Amino acid sequence: MEFFDRYINPIHLLGLRSYLRTKRFLYTFNISVLLMVSAMLLGFFFMSIERMPTAQIGKNLFMIFSIMQYVIIGLVFPAFSCTAIISEKEGKTYDLLVTANLSSGDIVWGKFLSAYTHSAMFLISSLPIVMMAFLFGGITPALIMITYAILFAYAALIVMLCLSISSVYKTITRAIIASYIVVIIINSFISPMLFFLLYDYLHDSELARFFIAIGGYGSLNVFLTVYIVPVFVFLSLIFAPYLVAKNSLRTYANNRSTSLKVYFTCVGSGILAIFLTYYINSIYMFIGIQQLDYEMIMMVGGFCLAIAGIFGLIGSLGFAGENPVPERFVMKRLSEHLKAGRIRRVFASKFFLGLLGPGSYRGARFVTLMCFGWTAIYLLATWLLIEKFGVNNTVFWRNYEASGYMEYPIISAFVVVSFVYFFSMLASFLSFRIRQIGFRRAVLFCMLLFLTILLPLYSLFSMEVYGGFHASILNFQYLSPSMCFFWSFIPISQFGGSKFSCLIDGVPIHYIGIGVYFSLGFLLDLLNYRRSRKMWNELEKEEKEILESMDKK
Amino acid sequence: MILLKDLTKIFGSFLAVDHLSFEVPAGEIFGFIGPNGAGKTTTIKMLATLLQPDSGVARIDGHCVYTDPEKVRQVMGYMPDYFGTYDNVTIHEFLDFFARAYRIPAKTRQSTIDGCMELTDLKKLQTKLVSSLSKGMKQRLCLAKTLLHNPKVLILDEPAAGLDPRARIEFRSLLKELRNMKKTVFISSHILTELSDIVDSVAIVEKGRLVVSGDLQTISRLSSTQNHIDLRIRIHDKEQIESALGIVQQTENVVNARVENDSILMEYNEEIDKMYLVLKQLVNADIPVTEVTSSQSNLEDIFMRVTQGEVS
Known part of the structure; x- marks a missing residue:
């Protein structure tokens, strides 16, 4: 138990303790469940009147459920995180957190976990409701699992975005307005897209067959394009607001760039890795093992490199005030760790990562060397x-x-x-x-x-x-x-x-x-x-x- | 224990702290005083690693607040002038949260929390919600939170502000207890009478600059334009009090001599070592002196004398 205790984020624990006791949570939770059940029952009522086949009723109920879930994600979930950090500042508790030696990463991660747990409770509570659709047939357990995976991922993105907004804005009102504007914009793009994909799948269209087929016999590059690249882009997207929030909470401006540099390095390396995989596949082609879709490779590869170029460029630029300070302290800190035999600390140290990441003169030399290698x-x-x-x-x-x-x-x-x-x-x-x-x-x-x-x-x-x-x-x-x-x-x-x-x-x-x-x-x-x-x-x-x-x- | 050297903070074109330099020895209660807008809270925020200094050095227990903020936070406890609390959590949960934040191991966490609650007299209230506490109790709670990781240095920004007289007295006794625990306490306050009883030394700032720093006696001596002490001489025989007054008035450097009950009050513009000259005159005239008391300037007097009431 003591082992796990060490890994519990105190802010996560405090968030659960304080928020779950509020009446607001109780009301929101029950009203959302009630809304979802009402929509499903209403849908079932009208479909019964039309005497639809049962499998079709199941599919349609599942569609209604999915739409309701996106509505709840868009309306309720931002509320969990869009004031999380700014309320600490306005409530005069933020200074206490910083001086309690909680790093900006601890604070952001704790707040995210706290808001995401609340979101997860909403999503999980809807599982019995979706079983109503399951009773009529027409949908499979695999579909429900995939839908939930997408819902959880989407919720994580929304929660993290709103959290980063709450760290940037100076007042609660502005943070709320900005969060909902962003969420509405994202929802208006992503929700219809997911909806049509789902519709396609449920109604056996060409597009659905294409996606199903890819998993079975698609080449490595198509697999990469359809699965790996979206997951990578999603993780990059979720990690970016995390770092924005983390950096905006740092006390000293000179330290603010390190994690962003690490981010750009990671994203750059990821793109490099994906790109290298395409290369490897090309070499496979080269020795005649597998067929390759050139146009697809060209398109995706070009797109990846364009993004890599932009990330690499921003990463290499460095940030205001970072140049004069870090190098000396980096070396000092590293030698301290080495002398004390704390090898693991050296590699875990943000200074070490800062040393490797692009940014400023040191970074520029490193990038060149890496490319040469x-x-x-x-x-x-x-x-x-x-x-x-x-x-x-x-x-x-x-x-x-x-x-x-x-x-x-x-x-x-x-x-x-x-x-x-x-x-x-x-x-x-x-x-x-x-x-x-x-x-x-x-x-x-x-x-x-x-x-x-x-x-x-x-x-x-x-x-x-x-x-x-x-x-x-x-x-x-x-x-x-x-x-x-x-x-x-x-x-x-x-x-x-x-x-x-x-x-x-x-x-x-x-x-x-x-x-x-x-x-x-x-x-x-x-x-x-x-x-x-x-x-x-x-x-x-x-x-x-x-x-x-x-x-x- | 605390060292400031040329510490400077500029907000745009506004110079909030101007090359501030002083030192706080270990185990002392150090008063940091100045009028509103003098830069006290800015300085404290820099010491508490909450604000980046523009130039200069600030060290706590040898660690630089700028390059080693994590180490500074490990040895320092900070209590801000205004702070919030979390609603819907109990006192125990509040302290448990900060104990976890300070990474106090699970084995010792409960005993540490209990110890801090006992010290601040919150043990009986541990199941109460924080939102239901009075201002004085919240101050105690914040102090308990500040003590959780057993810091060597405590930085308290206006801790007695807004407290009623009883709470102030209780808070003062808490500070004395902290001194007994060999903690270095850096305290800023407007209520100078409160500070004068407990501080060992002070720094007075005005317009972001240090006006004077050191122990109270040294400051008093340095800040006086002339040597000055107030004397009260008690005379046993009331019939002789008038003749005693006459003698005192003729003595050199004595001004404003007057009779009050069985004593003569006077201002003596000389160093305390020269006080015997007044007594010698009285003894030579066979005046029965039974008690002599002297009082030097208190903190409030010193403050009024050295500051000009200006803000930057």
């Missing part, structure tokens, strides 16, 4: 496949030969590395000046710079050399240069030769790209290094002066 692994794998295992009768090999440039894979890899190097250094360069220009403006500036100057410039080069619209369009791949790898796997014949030829024939233009990216990246690297040294020296001097004056005293 992955590319090296990829090249090694390719080399092994071709040279050592003799896999030479495939699409890749044909491209490789057709290009006439034996260094083609290496060029592709260097394009990626040079691009990442340049862009992360640019983001870091801006982050040093973020106090002056502001975070939002820095992001905007970075994107505008990319879209208005670099991309057209590069496209102009391409058009100059090869001419035509396709050349410039194809160079959009440099928004996410890893696309080069994909292109290299696709047979020229699929594009009728001309469309794709600019990439194959255009190897020299990549040399220019690599040269420009590396030169600019290196220049920015030097500037960043100078700036960080200067800041470091100023800090050391300041601390030395303070310590000396204290010693004198």
Whole structure:
């Protein structure tokens, strides 16, 4: 028991103790159950009059139940969390929580658990009601389980979103209004979508059969697209408001960026992992194990990389005030842990994660290094496949030969590395000046710079050399240069030769790209290094002066 | 135990705390006083790790409030000037919540809560809902919560504000008990008469700046424009009191000498060590002096003398 006791979040416990005793909970709970039962009975009454088949009645009752659940999630669940944090601040209890050594993460997680438990009680209490529909047939236990899984996930998203809103707004009224506006907007998109999916499923349409079929025999990539990517996006979506709430509760502004950096690293790594899986699948294709839907891969892969690019960019920018302080304390804290033999603490330490995550100069160097590492692994794998295992009768090999440039894979890899190097250094360069220009403006500036100057410039080069619209369009791949790898796997014949030829024939233009990216990246690297040294020296001097004056005293 | 060095806080263009520096020795009750808007609560919030200092250093038990806030919170208990409580929970549940927050192990949690409730006299009320408590009781509850993790330092912001006279007296005795427990207490208050009985030393701030700090006697001496003590000399024989008054009035540096019952009251503009000169005159004239009492300035006098009633 003592073991579990250690893991109980005190705020969760307090939330359960205090809220479950209120009359408000009792009334809301009973009224919602009553509403749901009334709707079901009313539906049953009208359907009985129309003398519907029993299976159809069961399906329709289940539809009514699902609609009611979404209504309750939208109306009631935001109330559990939309005032959770702001009420602590207005009620003057927030300072007591902070000084009781509860971290911002503890507070947000405790509040979430508390609100989510209340929500779960509402959802579970509706289980006996849905059994009314089950009596008539037409629905399966699996369908009920899937529906509940979606309801629970949706409830988690709503609760967490409202919680983050309550941490950002300054008054209870504003937090409530903002929460309900957000929930109404989300509900108006998600509810109809889920409703139509459910309707489709219940009425045996093509779409339903497609989704059922995927689970049985779909390829890895389609499986990824339909299952893994949505789950990943959902988790990312739920984790983002959590971190927004957590960061807005941090006392000291200088520490606020760490968890966001970790988030961007995680999301970036996740996207990288998904993308690598696509690669692996492509290699499977390459050695002729499985068929692959190229268009699907291209579409999803491009989408993933676009998101990865944005996350990576924001992550590398760093945040106001973070640059001057952390590094010194990171190293100090890490050495303290190491000296004391607390190895686990080192890895659990947020400072350690902060050290790894993108953000500022240190992060920019790390991102470049990571990218270089992955590319090296990829090249090694390719080399092994071709040279050592003799896999030479495939699409890749044909491209490789057709290009006439034996260094083609290496060029592709260097394009990626040079691009990442340049862009992360640019983001870091801006982050040093973020106090002056502001975070939002820095992001905007970075994107505008990319879209208005670099991309057209590069496209102009391409058009100059090869001419035509396709050349410039194809160079959009440099928004996410890893696309080069994909292109290299696709047979020229699929594009009728001309469309794709600019990439194959255009190897020299990549040399220019690599040269420009590396030169600019290196220049920015030097500037960043100078700036960080200067800041470091100023800090050391300041601390030395303070310590000396204290010693004198 | 507490060290402030050039602590500064700026809100926009408003300088709330201006290079504040002083030290609080371990085991002392330290009064932190100043007029409204002097920056007391801002300073306390920085010490309590609730507000980020703009520059300077603040350390509690050797830990920097800025770089090591977690460690500071482990050794510090903070009681704010205004605080809320959670409705629908009992006193015991309220304390249990904070005991869990302080990560007190389950084995010792109950005994710790009991100990704090006994100290603050809340044991009998442990099943009462917090919302039903009076202001004084809520103050006690907050103090009990502050003591749960056995902190070395207590930071109390206006703890006696809004309490009735009985509750104030009880609260004062609680503070004395805390001193006996070797706790360092950093207390800010407007009610100076309350503080003067219990504090060992004080810091007076005005317009975000430190005006003076140290123990009461030192401050009194430093803050006086001239050496000044009030003397009361009791004369045994009432018939001789008039002649005694005449002698005293002729003595150097004595002003405002007057008779009150069987005593002569006077202001003596000299150091206390020179008091014997007055007595010598009386003894030489065979005046039967039975008692001599001197009183130096109290905290209120010092406060009025050193501050100008300005806010920043």
